[in-house]
Amino acid sequence: MAEKQNIIVVGGNAAGPAAAAKAKRTSPGSSVVLFEAAEYISTGTCELPYVLSGEINNLNSIIFFTPETFAGSKGVKVYTSHFVKKIDRRGKKIIVLDRINGNESAFEYDKLILTTGSKAKSIPLFQNHKNLFQLKNVSDFIKIKSYLDENNINKVLIVGAGYIGLETAEAFKTLGMEVIVVEKTELPMPGYDDDVRSLILGELERNGIEFFGGIEELNFNENSDKIESINVEGRNIEFDLVLTAVGIEPNNYLALDANLEIGIHGGIKTDKKQRTSDRNIFAAGDNVEIVNRITNRRDYMPIATLAKKQGHVAGANAAGGNEFFEPVVKNIAVKIFDKVFVHVGLTSGEAAEYQFNFKSVYEVTDNLVQVMPSSKKVFGKILFDKSSKFILGASFFGQSEVIGFGDIISFCVYNKIEAHKLSEINYNYTPPFSPFVNLLSVLGRKIKKELR
Amino acid sequence: MAEKQNIIVVGGNAAGPAAAAKAKRTSPGSSVVLFEAAEYISTGTCELPYVLSGEINNLNSIIFFTPETFAGSKGVKVYTSHFVKKIDRRGKKIIVLDRINGNESAFEYDKLILTTGSKAKSIPLFQNHKNLFQLKNVSDFIKIKSYLDENNINKVLIVGAGYIGLETAEAFKTLGMEVIVVEKTELPMPGYDDDVRSLILGELERNGIEFFGGIEELNFNENSDKIESINVEGRNIEFDLVLTAVGIEPNNYLALDANLEIGIHGGIKTDKKQRTSDRNIFAAGDNVEIVNRITNRRDYMPIATLAKKQGHVAGANAAGGNEFFEPVVKNIAVKIFDKVFVHVGLTSGEAAEYQFNFKSVYEVTDNLVQVMPSSKKVFGKILFDKSSKFILGASFFGQSEVIGFGDIISFCVYNKIEAHKLSEINYNYTPPFSPFVNLLSVLGRKIKKELR
Numbered sequence: 001m002a003e004k005q006n007i008i009v010v011g012g013n014a015a016g017p018a019a020a021a022k023a024k025r026t027s028p029g030s031s032v033v034l035f036e037a038a039e040y041i042s043t044g045t046c047e048l049p050y051v052l053s054g055e056i057n058n059l060n061s062i063i064f065f066t067p068e069t070f071a072g073s074k075g076v077k078v079y080t081s082h083f084v085k086k087i088d089r090r091g092k093k094i095i096v097l098d099r100i101n102g103n104e105s106a107f108e109y110d111k112l113i114l115t116t117g118s119k120a121k122s123i124p125l126f127q128n129h130k131n132l133f134q135l136k137n138v139s140d141f142i143k144i145k146s147y148l149d150e151n152n153i154n155k156v157l158i159v160g161a162g163y164i165g166l167e168t169a170e171a172f173k174t175l176g177m178e179v180i181v182v183e184k185t186e187l188p189m190p191g192y193d194d195d196v197r198s199l200i201l202g203e204l205e206r207n208g209i210e211f212f213g214g215i216e217e218l219n220f221n222e223n224s225d226k227i228e229s230i231n232v233e234g235r236n237i238e239f240d241l242v243l244t245a246v247g248i249e250p251n252n253y254l255a256l257d258a259n260l261e262i263g264i265h266g267g268i269k270t271d272k273k274q275r276t277s278d279r280n281i282f283a284a285g286d287n288v289e290i291v292n293r294i295t296n297r298r299d300y301m302p303i304a305t306l307a308k309k310q311g312h313v314a315g316a317n318a319a320g321g322n323e324f325f326e327p328v329v330k331n332i333a334v335k336i337f338d339k340v341f342v343h344v345g346l347t348s349g350e351a352a353e354y355q356f357n358f359k360s361v362y363e364v365t366d367n368l369v370q371v372m373p374s375s376k377k378v379f380g381k382i383l384f385d386k387s388s389k390f391i392l393g394a395s396f397f398g399q400s401e402v403i404g405f406g407d408i409i410s411f412c413v414y415n416k417i418e419a420h421k422l423s424e425i426n427y428n429y430t431p432p433f434s435p436f437v438n439l440l441s442v443l444g445r446k447i448k449k450e451l452r
Numbered sequence: 453m454a455e456k457q458n459i460i461v462v463g464g465n466a467a468g469p470a471a472a473a474k475a476k477r478t479s480p481g482s483s484v485v486l487f488e489a490a491e492y493i494s495t496g497t498c499e500l501p502y503v504l505s506g507e508i509n510n511l512n513s514i515i516f517f518t519p520e521t522f523a524g525s526k527g528v529k530v531y532t533s534h535f536v537k538k539i540d541r542r543g544k545k546i547i548v549l550d551r552i553n554g555n556e557s558a559f560e561y562d563k564l565i566l567t568t569g570s571k572a573k574s575i576p577l578f579q580n581h582k583n584l585f586q587l588k589n590v591s592d593f594i595k596i597k598s599y600l601d602e603n604n605i606n607k608v609l610i611v612g613a614g615y616i617g618l619e620t621a622e623a624f625k626t627l628g629m630e631v632i633v634v635e636k637t638e639l640p641m642p643g644y645d646d647d648v649r650s651l652i653l654g655e656l657e658r659n660g661i662e663f664f665g666g667i668e669e670l671n672f673n674e675n676s677d678k679i680e681s682i683n684v685e686g687r688n689i690e691f692d693l694v695l696t697a698v699g700i701e702p703n704n705y706l707a708l709d710a711n712l713e714i715g716i717h718g719g720i721k722t723d724k725k726q727r728t729s730d731r732n733i734f735a736a737g738d739n740v741e742i743v744n745r746i747t748n749r750r751d752y753m754p755i756a757t758l759a760k761k762q763g764h765v766a767g768a769n770a771a772g773g774n775e776f777f778e779p780v781v782k783n784i785a786v787k788i789f790d791k792v793f794v795h796v797g798l799t800s801g802e803a804a805e806y807q808f809n810f811k812s813v814y815e816v817t818d819n820l821v822q823v824m825p826s827s828k829k830v831f832g833k834i835l836f837d838k839s840s841k842f843i844l845g846a847s848f849f850g851q852s853e854v855i856g857f858g859d860i861i862s863f864c865v866y867n868k869i870e871a872h873k874l875s876e877i878n879y880n881y882t883p884p885f886s887p888f889v890n891l892l893s894v895l896g897r898k899i900k901k902e903l904r
Binding site: 044046047050055056057061062303304305306308326328329330331332333334335340342369370371372373400401403404405406407408410411412414415417421424425426427428429430431432433434436438440 | 496498499502507508509513514755756757758760778780781782783784785786787792794821822823824825852853855856857858859860862863864866867869873876877878879880881882883884885886888890892
């Protein structure tokens with residue numbers, strides 16, 4: 001039996017509610033309290049671009065629990081609009097500011113779980129301009145939405161062409177606006193391989209997104225409380241709204257202040273049980289570093305599904321359980337209008353950085369037999385280790401089938417299956433859904449040749 | 453160097469052209485001749501239902517080569533409308549009937565490759581009724597098409613609810629006709645598990661197909677040269693056209709007559725090099741038995757992708773090469789209106805028949821997070837061996853994502869990955885394309901519990 005404890009969870013987005021609910025389930029006699037600085041808990045984040053575009057037409061549908069329904073169904077006490085200012089590790093208590101009435105109080109813990117998530121990186125130049133936004137959480141969305149409702153917005157500038165940048169670019173385009181994207185590096189999706197980044201650029205342009213790459217310095221023109229235009233490539237481009245999406249980073253003000261061990265990516269270091277360098281403090285989610293299954297090194301992957309799993313593990317262990325969070329194979333995708341980009345494992349840059357003896361193969365095939373009217377081209381690239389023969393990473397750009405390709409590659413990496421075996425599998429062939437010759441099979445044959 | 457030989461291929465659909473082209477590539481000095489009894493070679497078969505429905509609007513697009521273009525590009529001599537009557541194994545020659553002029557001639561071979569494919573099973577009751585059809589090849593399609601063009605067809609009866617039966621039912625429905633399906637067993641897709649068969653029935657009915665199961669005896673009413681109605685469940689149901697789709701079987705008149713070794717499924721027995729019991733005769737495609745990778749026993753799987761691979765192997769080896777056709781994991785799918793049914797490996801019936809110590813788990817989940825407007829339910833069922841922990845089979849019924857599931861299961865079976873590991877993979881989550889919790893992950897967790 002788990003002993004009765006005071007368990008406190010700080011942060012109420014993905015990992016926090018999972019941790020709190022699991023802690024209570026593991027030790028029903030314990031008191032579990034969750035603090036969240038903002039107004040909402042348990043909200044969707046990955047879904048925000050689809051709320052912005054209107055595809056999801058009700059913001060409430062991505063607020064999975066109110067504080068009341070969460071408390072009622074999970075037996076967890078929830079405080080929203082409560083900002084945790086400080087951890088007193090020796091006294092085993094936290095100092096909490098009630099943002100509504102300004103009062104500060106101390107809460108004692110036996111076990112503390114930090115799920116403070118990530119924050120959007122900001123651009124130093126930018127201040128409190130009225131037409132400047134980011135889209136990191138529900139509160140951000142509400143601000144954008146009311147600005148859109150109250151102003152006549154025709155032209156939007158997106159700064160940064162990563163996931164959020166491209167997803168919001170598409171959302172604004174779907175809403176009928178002109179969209180300009182500026183990016184520091186030459187191509188969209190910084191960090192990924194140039195071949196697939198070029199394909200993504202092509203798709204953005206085909207869909208009327210104006211993209212400017214290699215914009216290292218932002219030359220803005222302001223007018224009192226708004227940013228009005230930007231000078232790029234000798235042109236002055238005006239817009240009505242700016243959204244910055246230049247990346248996210250761990251939100252670890254508490255852990256830093258409390259001197260918990262932090263890794264080189266800025267995330268809290270934990271063991272497999274999600275325990276930090278303080279044995280009474282656990283951590284989970286976007287504020288934590290994970291172990292990359294391929295490199296076996298610490299890495300930073302702010303991904304909602306991982307955050308939730310980690311929260312689960314941290315909650316169980318804080319309550320006396322014994323669960324583990326295993327090393328991770330990165331497996332992510334982003335919708336680019338009618339296409340999907342999927343990436344699994346390492347990029348070429350990462351494979352080189354970690355000094356793998358690697359090679360890559362790529363191919364473009366038909367996703368369906370050409371006689372099917374909806375047949376489209378699909379691009380695939382696989383990186384493999386010439387010594388171990390294992391897959392190191394893969395990128396795909398095509399229709400929805402690439403999600404399945406990504407999951408198969410994730411499977412191969414996890415199970416250390418030699419890359420050339422991709423050519424030996426019996427893949428499905430069904431004219432409306434799958435091709436006579438599967439892209440993975442072709443890539444597997446190319447790898448086989450390379451390994452000869 | 454491969455020696456110069458006379459290589460003859462009998463049958464010009466999937467396996468034959470692959471065998472002939474590969475034989476010529478392997479031994480360019482050899483003479484390679486292909487005989488086909490019908491008018492066309494190298495045609496699509498799996499695509500026929502989509503030509504019937506009009507989705508593929510040009511029959512020529514599934515005739516991949518004419519005899520002339522094939523001969524020109526592959527260096528193979530092609531005779532269409534030439535029926536091979538007999539093999540003289542001792543004399544190493546075949547007797548061929550020219551169906552145009554009625555002449556018979558003998559052709560000598562050093563190596564013979566039999567790719568005579570499969571034929572539709574017929575129903576003994578049925579004779580040469582004008583409105584009676586099957587859909588096994590391009591010639592069948594042409595007959596149906598001209599009958600549809602010349603007659604006013606409103607109501608179609610399909611006999612048999614396997615792949616072809618259901619695909620043609622959907623095609624006729626797409627053409628705006630009323631469609632009735634009668635099936636000997638209780639549910640559509642005979643041979644598969646009842647749970648998924650019930651789901652398929654539901655989808656047929658939702659789409660206006662009238663289904664009658666358990667019809668062991670066909671009580672037809674004929675009128676001179678047509679079949680006009682059927683008595684089922686006390687009703688007399690009239691129709692304008694009948695299509696029979698009661699299964700296919702190996703087309704082995706030549707092999708039987710020549711006393712080549714035939715397996716229990718009626719297919720020619722070959723070794724891994726596709727060599728028959730006569731060392732100068734190879735065989736490939738739907739007239740051949742394969743080895744089932746799960747049971748390690750001979751099985752019959754008339755699947756175009758396998759036929760083509762076997763043709764390739766037979767052609768290479770007949771010409772002096774050294775290639776192998778490996779045991780197969782069955783991985784097939786059929787479109788059922790807006791859904792897809794995928795099956796991999798063994799059914800429950802087969803697992804019982806082969807006396808595996810097996811158990812199954814099933815689950816219904818969302819294919820996308822529920823907040824996405826296009827989110828739908830998806831069914832999955834996995835059979836696993838309680839002793840080895842390996843996957844024995846799986847069925848899925850859902851949207852296009854089930855194709856990827858099938859390929860992953862095929863992968864697991866091929867690589868002998870323990871079934872519960874499905875719960876440990878990092879699956880993709882992208883709101884418009886993949887769910888927060890993957891069906892395979894849920895099934896993997898259920899298997900883990902069962903194996904505890």
